[in-house]
Amino acid sequence: MILFSERRAQALIGWGVALMLAAVTLGLRNAAADEITFTIVGPAKVSRIAVSQLKNLGGDDDGTVSGQFIHTLKRDLQLSGFFKIIDPHSYIEKAQDSGFTLGQFNFADWSSLGAEFLVKGSVTANEQQISIQAFLFDVAAQRQMAGKQYTGSNEDVSRMANRFADTILQQVTGTKGPFDSRIAMVSARGGRFKQIYTMDVDGGNLYKVTNNDTINLFPSFDRRVHRVLYTSYKSGAPGLYVYELDTRREIRIPSPGGSLIGGTMMPGGDSVVAAVEAGGATNLYLLGLDGTVLRQLTHGASINVSPAVSPDGSQLAFTSDRGGSPQVYVMSISGGAARRLTYKGNYNTNPAFSPDGTQIAYQSRSGGAFEIYRIPAGGGSPLLVTQGQHPAWSPDGRYIAFSIGRGSGLGLYLIQGQGGTVVGNLTTQEDGNATDPAWSSWLGE
Amino acid sequence: MRQIRPGLHGWANEMNAWSLGRWVAVMALATALAACSSSKPAAQNPQAGTGPGGMNEGNLGSGGGSSLSQFQHGTLGAPGSGGPLTDIHFDFDDYTIRPQDGEILRNNARWLTDHGNTRVQVEGHTDERGSEEYNLALGAKRAQAAKDYLTTLGVSSDRISTISYGKELPLCTEHDEDCWAQNRRDHFVVQGAQ
CATH class of the missing domain: 1.20.5 (Single alpha-helices involved in coiled-coils or other helix-helix interfaces)
Known part of the structure; x- marks a missing residue:
């Protein structure tokens, strides 16, 4: 069994590893008083941050653990769009020769580099366990903003970094970052067949969910990130499969009649909204994982596909051609009439709810290409987000991941008020093509 | 923990x-x-369907099976992979049978009537434009349209199954209208004796 824990640094007393860290405990406790103070930075502001290597307190002589932690943390901070990382070659002090807690190093060595924020920390590693302490400092105020203690195995190091990146964003912007989460996608990297993968937001810890020589499409997560739903032709005909990440077991959802050509997981993970094709008509059904029809959601001979469910499980958005062209509609998951949401453009599809349920992103065909828009879920004017397809919101609601071009990679868009910007690539052409991202909830405490 | x-x-x-x-x-x-x-022994025979004996039962499987199977074997779109029935094509985001394709469907229906012990699977395909899931549903509409047409020509609906591959199995991979027009198709796979 793999165990991983994170604690606020001041809470580490009583934790086994605390004994060897007793020397720094006093500093950590002092830090606690500062933790409730945020520095709110305007969304357009990019802060200069220095990220020092972790000081090796034992067991990481070759710097492997420190390197992995810092590499992931820097990648997250760069992807966030809120930071410019100061070149490590310019750092005056060496991590191994200086302290990492308040009072044990010289802020002047960092303010002279123009650093507004500073990350320092330590690592202790042995065969059983890795322990990392990480601190965020406000350089101008010479103040500690956050201190975290992480313990776990080798395989948890990048997740520790993802969690600390989320903490840094919380402290600097007032909103927790999205990096302690997973992204599922469709990719044919290394072959001709589209497979389902999951990965960290920074592209790390790539995990192959499917491994077959057919077509696999449309991944989605449940809220707890225990299950992935996807569509596959591995039986020869399209079907819906639920893959359980904990056990790597999989079930095929039996069809209640017709072909299951797509779907999305309900947040609770115990039911799905499925697109069921029968006699040329495709309608949406709420299905149990055993194929039981819990509710037929749409009716008639038209196309009804691309279901998206609001995070609270109450609203359904989908694409229908019932009005003559593909448009996005919204209805209650408990049934009733659907309300047309999109009017601009004649090909609007792939809706996705923001985590707070107030906005829907979707793709709209314009000329030969697709653009991503967002629109209030209750109706209103669409705002252009970016060129691209397959919008997927981050769990903090601040970013939209999307497919670039014809499956060349995944981009990341940062929403800033009424505007925003593309801040980075989650995958690139070199990673092989990638499309249709699904962004999970936070992985939890 | x-x-x-x-x-x-x-x-x-x-x-x-x-x-x-x-x-x-x-x-x-x-x-x-x-x-x-x-x-389907004839599927392994490169002469299948081309010689004077092309009307024997052993040749009914020629065409190499479904488009998915052909894609798996790297033969999708290869010459001679078409089988005894002819594809029909569609306008963009449309699933109505075009007048010029009615004659093709009548020929296909005639062949099916002459080979009453066969079944056929109609595959609906789309071009690469549009979203994957919508195209799966559109491909299903196209397959169903051909099935309905064949049924009105007297082919029993029991003998006709449908499947959609949406935009997933293009015959042609250029990004232009010539290619898209080839890809917006119904393909007919003869499945041998009932």
């Missing part, structure tokens, strides 16, 4: 499991291929 999901890590130590899974998949495919070739 909490348990972490295995899906988050452990790529290296899963190699054995994946290798096993891959091996099982390969064996399953090999078994399926063996079954396929034993029931």
Whole structure:
């Protein structure tokens, strides 16, 4: 069994590893008083941050653990769009020769580099366990903003970094970052067949969910990130499969009649909204994982596909051609009439709810290409987000991941008020093509 | 302390499991291929459907099976992979049978009537424009439109199944209208005796 824990640094007393860290405990406790103070930075502001290597307190002589932690943390901070990382070659002090807690190093060595924020920390590693302490400092105020203690195995190091990146964003912007989460996608990297993968937001810890020589499409997560739903032709005909990440077991959802050509997981993970094709008509059904029809959601001979469910499980958005062209509609998951949401453009599809349920992103065909828009879920004017397809919101609601071009990679868009910007690539052409991202909830405490 | 999901890590130590899974998949495919070739011997015969004996039962499987099977074998769109029935084509985001394709469907229906012990699967395909899931539904509409047409021409609906591959199995991969027009198609796969 793999165990991983994170604690606020001041809470580490009583934790086994605390004994060897007793020397720094006093500093950590002092830090606690500062933790409730945020520095709110305007969304357009990019802060200069220095990220020092972790000081090796034992067991990481070759710097492997420190390197992995810092590499992931820097990648997250760069992807966030809120930071410019100061070149490590310019750092005056060496991590191994200086302290990492308040009072044990010289802020002047960092303010002279123009650093507004500073990350320092330590690592202790042995065969059983890795322990990392990480601190965020406000350089101008010479103040500690956050201190975290992480313990776990080798395989948890990048997740520790993802969690600390989320903490840094919380402290600097007032909103927790999205990096302690997973992204599922469709990719044919290394072959001709589209497979389902999951990965960290920074592209790390790539995990192959499917491994077959057919077509696999449309991944989605449940809220707890225990299950992935996807569509596959591995039986020869399209079907819906639920893959359980904990056990790597999989079930095929039996069809209640017709072909299951797509779907999305309900947040609770115990039911799905499925697109069921029968006699040329495709309608949406709420299905149990055993194929039981819990509710037929749409009716008639038209196309009804691309279901998206609001995070609270109450609203359904989908694409229908019932009005003559593909448009996005919204209805209650408990049934009733659907309300047309999109009017601009004649090909609007792939809706996705923001985590707070107030906005829907979707793709709209314009000329030969697709653009991503967002629109209030209750109706209103669409705002252009970016060129691209397959919008997927981050769990903090601040970013939209999307497919670039014809499956060349995944981009990341940062929403800033009424505007925003593309801040980075989650995958690139070199990673092989990638499309249709699904962004999970936070992985939890 | 909490348990972490295995899906988050452990790529290296899963190699054995994946290798096993891959091996099982390969064996399953090999078994399926063996079954396929034993029931349709002509599929292995490069002369199938071209000689004077082309109307014998052994040639009914010519065409190499479904588009998915052809894609798996790298033969999708290869010459001679079409089978005895002719594809029909569609306008963009449309599933109505075009007048010029009615004659093709009548010929296909005639062939099916002459070979009353066969079944046919109609595959609906789309071009690459549009979203994947909408195109799957559109392909299903196209397949159903041909099925309905063949049924009105007297082919029993019991003999006709449908499947949609949406935009997933293009015959042509250029990004232009010539290519898109080829890809917006119904393909007819004869499946041998009922």
